[in-house]
Amino acid sequence: MPDETDGGAPGRRPARRPGGRTARVRARILTAAAELVARDGVSGFRYEEVAERAGVHKTSVYRNWPDRERLVADALLRYAEDLASVADTGDVHRDLVDFLVAMAGGLETPFGRALEQAVQPAGGNPAVRQAVAGILDRRVAALQRRIDAAADRGELPPVDGSFLGEMLSGPVHLIVNRGTRPFTRADADRIVGVVLAGVRATAAPA
Amino acid sequence: MPDETDGGAPGRRPARRPGGRTARVRARILTAAAELVARDGVSGFRYEEVAERAGVHKTSVYRNWPDRERLVADALLRYAEDLASVADTGDVHRDLVDFLVAMAGGLETPFGRALEQAVQPAGGNPAVRQAVAGILDRRVAALQRRIDAAADRGELPPVDGSFLGEMLSGPVHLIVNRGTRPFTRADADRIVGVVLAGVRATAAPA
Structure with a gap:
């Protein structure tokens, strides 16, 4: 030792x-x-x-x-520090696909699973839940910044980044958590394609 | 007694x-x-x-x-029997909103939470996981039938019902499982709106 x-x-x-x-x-x-x-x-x-x-x-x-709970919370925060970045290459579709692929990879690790378990309403110490919520908030904030940048450039209509984040990451969580099939880049591509097209179609005048 | x-x-x-x-x-x-x-x-x-x-x-x-595991599996199956129905009023948007609202209600019950826990890859007895997978399969099949009916009537382009199910139910699971805000009918309406618009937009020739 x-x-x-x-x-x-x-x-x-x-x-x-x-x-x-x-x-x-x-x-x-x-x-x-x-x-x-x-x-x-x-x-x-x-x-x-x-x-x-x-x-x-x-x-x-x-x-x-x-x-003890503060130790768990600090450990979660430290480990998850780099999970909350979204690249900006100027191509919002591609950047979001990369983000979802990275997110799925993170969820599939033992640490990602522990994080998922910790955030369930059933299993809840307040300090730990707060730490996990903080991690998720930072992820949503990063996503929101990327989406706002795309909206500023006219790539997307103005949109609620928190809602868009749920639309994009919900299916990723579902597929990874079910574990019945691997999450692929093609899945990410299809999810981003439908959500961005849907956001554009519903924002435009009918 | x-x-x-x-x-x-x-x-x-x-x-x-x-x-x-x-x-x-x-x-x-x-x-x-x-x-x-x-x-x-x-x-x-x-x-x-x-x-x-x-x-x-x-x-x-x-x-x-x-x-013991067979007892758990049979109990889950019996309890969840009525979770897998999708109405067909002829209005696919409305029927899907109703379905998501009902799904969120089910997930918020203690039984729904137990079901969610049981389906995590971490917590896994094979018989129980198979039972839960069976419940989810029936739900996806019900959704697929409803979507196929809509496609037959020209309400929707032909679409992979399993993928559409993930797109629709993923955000519902995410919002309910996070527990940071209540899932509302407005959420369901917005999710269905974006997903159906996205499916229509990506299926149509550009």
Whole structure:
């Protein structure tokens, strides 16, 4: 088991800056917690296991996160940081297809499944639900910005980005969560095609 | 606790047909099992509790369903029997809006939540997953028939009913499962409007 005072990879001797070490210990704890959430779900993990996996003493975990739900919430947020980006190549159809393919890939990971479970109304600690809601909000906000940019350029009519996000990501969640068939790029292409055509058709005067 | 030999409501004295009594006992067991699945999830219930709630001896439950997963699967199927109907008033938009509103209502019940949990790839006994898949298949088939009827009458272009079902029900599941806002008839109307317009626009020659 790695020594808690050694924050770096084996063979590296990091400088002894207290702030840096604390930050590294915290990062290792969050990574370990996220991995355990992915493996066992939000309600499954124990502090002992987090400490063991992170290579730190259990007291380090307790000291940094006296509140278990706060640890789960912080781990989810850290892990999901990069899930909320939508590229802007100037081709909104293509960018949305890429976004849906990436989203499906994220949902199919154990961590994505844990996230899905955490957001169900049934399974709910408030702090964890709030963290997950925060992740989703950022994703919707990224989508909204991309859609607004497309509307500004006349690629799309002005549209409610939150609604468009539900229209696009709903079928992706359904297909991935059912697990009866793989989600493909062709699925993403078809979903984006129908939704954008529908948005354009319903926005235009009849 | 009701007597196992009295299959009817209190005060009624049913005829003593052995087949009829067996059917009634089985029905009570399935209802009790479905209620417990709704309350505790697929993996939560115990035979003792099913028997107590059904007002039968535990041996009756074991005799009728030696296999626990088969009992869960049969309970899900019985409870969900009436979830798979789509009206045909001749107005496909309206019928689909009604269908989505009913679907959202079903998903919001404890039983609907248990069904959603059961269908996640993570939580999986094969018999239960097969039962849930059967329920969903019947729902998709009902939707497909309604869409085919609309296509026959020229209300819609010919379309893949399974794909259309995912496009329509995906956003409903997403909104209900997030639980951050209530699903309304206006949501259903907007979803059906965009999807049908999109299907018509993408099927027509550009």
